[in-house]
Amino acid sequence: MSTQMPVPYAESRPLPPYRALLAVDAKDFTGLPASQHGPVSQLIPELVDQALERAKLHELRDAKRFPASTGDGVVFGFDPSWLPYVLWPFLGVLDDTLGAYNRQSVGPRIRLRASIHVGPLPDAGDQGDGNGTARNDTHRLLDSRPVKAILAAASEQVTHLVSIISQRVYEDAVLGAYTGLHPDRCVEVPATVEGKAFSQRAWLYVPSPSGNLVRAGVEPREEFAEQTAESVHEERDTMAGAETHYSGNTQRVGGGAAVMGNVGRDFKYTGPSTSYRGTNQHWGGGDNVSGDKRIGESGDPR
Structure with missing residues (x-):
């Protein structure tokens, strides 16, 4: 039938x-x-x-x-x-x-x-x-x-x-x-x-989330998202030149460090200056940022 x-x-x-x-x-x-x-x-x-x-x-x-x-x-x-x-x-x-x-x-x-x-x-x-x-x-x-x-x-x-x-x-x-x-x-x-x-x-x-993920950023650029697993690692060095911006609870990352969930122990990020723009940024330790803050110069460890 x-x-x-x-x-x-x-x-x-x-x-x-x-x-x-x-x-x-x-x-x-x-x-x-x-x-x-x-x-x-x-x-x-x-x-x-x-x-x-x-x-x-x-x-x-x-x-x-x-x-x-x-x-x-x-x-x-x-x-x-x-x-x-x-x-x-x-x-x-x-x-x-x-x-x-x-x-x-x-x-x-x-x-x-x-x-x-x-x-x-x-x-x-x-x-x-x-x-x-x-x-x-x-x-x-x-x-x-x-x-x-x-x-x-x-x-x-x-x-x-x-x-x-x-x-x-x-x-x-x-x-x-x-x-x-x-x-x-x-x-x-x-x-x-x-x-x-x-x-x-x-x-x-x-x-x-791992340290590699923190370094790469949790929302990659379009070019980065199109890479295969092998080229993802090669792309990281070129991503270090962009700033990271925070606005409210949404993280949009062109490069640099972004943290999602719980990250244990310490991590160090060496790259360009990082800008935070928003309110009520809560961290388990370190800075609690409200308003705009710029940290360090290019190459400074955080």
Whole structure:
């Protein structure tokens, strides 16, 4: 029996239920030897399930909707009521789980990108469940330039996960204060995908930012975002000539240092003078800046 194709705008029909989506994939998967592709493909969903258990989300682990392997990752839908808990604590626990695995593993390091989105998707127990615009956008976010550039720039010893949150999820769960993830831990980015007609406002959250990430800046210039993992490291020296500006809670970084989340111990940045413009800049130690402040000259350590 042939499948009947709906005619757009010819009549009204029920809206599919809203489903949240989580998608993850591994960095540099295609660069692994062919013999490791299968084991890594099996390992990634196992690590995700371990993190769900450790985050006390056993019910969510057992209630996944239309789960699928993508070869270098996994995607599944779930009830949107779980979104606040996926944002916090799950993403942080997943980062910890990856870190623990990478420290004891003799195999390839597993470093992941994750995207979180929500939207109407068919979910009636049929073969085509989970397919729709929301699913497509989830994968576009996962492949977007900012999340790839940040994971490439960060230290593989410290930063094991970089996540990107859609605007809809950010507004509903984060700004709505339903999650433990504070808005100040997120950085707004323009999510674009090379070669695709896709452009959305989104938000990056890095559970464990590293010194490399601080140096590179959490919102790279467009040229920097277009670089591959190898050229990201070569680009850093040319980025040192730009100033860093702070305005309110939004950090826009052309070069220099930007801090997101908790950064332990001390770090030293050598580069051009740095300008702070804003109010209520809160730091765990050091300066609390209100108004404009300029620190040092080019080459001075901070």
